[in-house]
Amino acid sequence: MFIRGTRMIDQIAGFATSGWIMVQGVTKPAAVMRLRGGDKRWRCLPALLLLLLGLGTDVAHAKGGELRIRVIRDRLTLAVAGHPQVYLYGRIDAGASRRFGQLVRAGRISPGSDVYLSSSEGDVATGMALGRMIRSGGMATHLGAPRKNWPGAGHSRAATCVDACAYAFFGGVYRWAPSGKDRLGIARPLLDSTRSRGYLQSMQIDPADLLAAMGAAPGAPGWLDAAALEKTGAVNNGRLPPTATYDIASPTPSIDLRQVDRKGEHRLTVTCRPGRTEVAAYERVGARRARQIVERGARSYLQLDGRTVLPSNDGVSAEGDTLVIRRDYPPSGLVDLLFAGSIGAWVDGRSAAFRDGFAIHPWGVYAKLKVFYHACWNAAPWSPREKKSS
Structure with missing residues (x-):
């Protein structure tokens, strides 16, 4: 059973005028009566009822002990x-993946949605099935508990994601590290199973790295903090690993760095020439x-x-569908450019409200950057940079 909200602005206006609201897929009179045009004091009642009933949301009502699913996709969200939000909370029961799949096939859960998870118990096989559907839908995962006034949300907004929930979390294409009081954990014996290793490897996560990071006693949940998850690559905080391809045989060596995040693919090229x-x-x-x-x-x-x-006040151009920023960079500072933790390229407007660009995080390709750096030096050696005077 679902309660389906309507579109935010035009449908509120339409229903407020007619006095009718949409509940469970059928049109019913607001407050069980059709409002007449004479009493303006009640004109806004249908719109208020729409908001109270969860405008722009779908709710999959679960029985006691079942996973609850809440979808938020109103215009403001x-x-x-930029993406619909899906909350999965409560016990992950054996039928949870079937209900989630029904919502996906019905178009109620869209590809690329943000999925927020909070579940401390459940069926591991179902958690893995949820993770596979999340991955196939190109969705992102976060730890997050729904607002307290939602059905079954409990009394705390801190999210706990354990065992079955953790496997669902690892299904995200983009996975955000826990923050605040949110916690993610897996029991060590469970993580060390053949089924678990196969699942994690299919998600490009190394189970051995996770085992080394948790250091928990046998049988107890191994809690994984943000630093450990980032170090093992189990979370990527919205960015896929970068790629680097180079041409070092040319008299002018070049390298092409690329990284994909939720905004798309970003690209940075470096070409070494004499001087x-x-x-x-x-x-x-x-x-x-x-x-624009x-x-x-x-x-x-x-x-x-x-x-x-x-x-610079220039150095930016529009080339077809692509924004391009070009600079001549001093060769003596190449080491700073190639081995920075992040390399950004930005355009500012005349006010602080306007800024466009991206940053690439070249972790994982430093070995190729090192090869390219030495190729540049061999092709076009440069003078050491001058030391700054004290």
């Missing part, structure tokens, strides 16, 4: 978060958007670990 290093950043935003950014942009710049370098 989509405008702010200068060319850096170009590419962001595909659409032809119209690229032109160039028109509105007041300055462009690179950022290394958050530090602004080479700011």
Whole structure:
């Protein structure tokens, strides 16, 4: 059974005028009566009832002891978060994956949704089945408990995700590390099973790394904090691992860095030439958007670990559907560029409200960057940079 909300603005206005609301897929009179046009004091009652009934949401009502599913996809959520939000909370029962799949097939849970999980017990096989559906739908996972006034939400907003829930969490294409009082854990014997190892490897997660990170006593949940999850690659905080391809046989060696996040693929190229290093950043935003950014942009710049370098009032262009930022980078500073924890390329507007760009985190490709660095030195050696005077 579902309670399905209607679209936020136009349908509120329409139903408020007619005095009718949509409940469980059929049209029923608001407050069991049709309002007449004469009494303006009651004109807003249908809209208020719509809000109280959960505008823009689907609720899969579960029996006692079953996983509850709540979908939020109203216009405000989509405008702010960019994706529908799905809350899975309560015990993960054997039928949870079937109900989740029904919502996916019905279009109530959309590809790319943000899935928030909070469950301290349940069926492990079902948790894995949920994780596979989450992965096949290109969805992102977070730990998160619903608001306290939602059915079965309990008294705490802190999320606990254990065993079956953890396997569902690892199904996310993008997985955010726990924050605040949220906790993620798996029992060591469960993690060390053949079935668990096969599942985690299918999700590109190394079970041996997780076992080494938790250090829990046998039989007790091994709690995994944000640092341990990030170190093992079990979370990526919205970014897939970067890739790097290089051409070091050319007289002008070049490297192509790419990373995909929820906004799309970001690309940075570096080409070494005698006396200068060319850096170009590419962001595909659409032809119209690229032109708008160039028109509105007041300055462009690179950022290394958050530090602004080479700011300029030009150096940004729209090339087809792609925004491009180009810089000549001093070869003596190449080591700072290639081995930064993050490399950003940004365009600022005339006000602080406008900023567009991206950052690439090159963790995992430093070995290739090292090879490229030495190829640049061999092809076009540069003078040591001058020491700063004290």
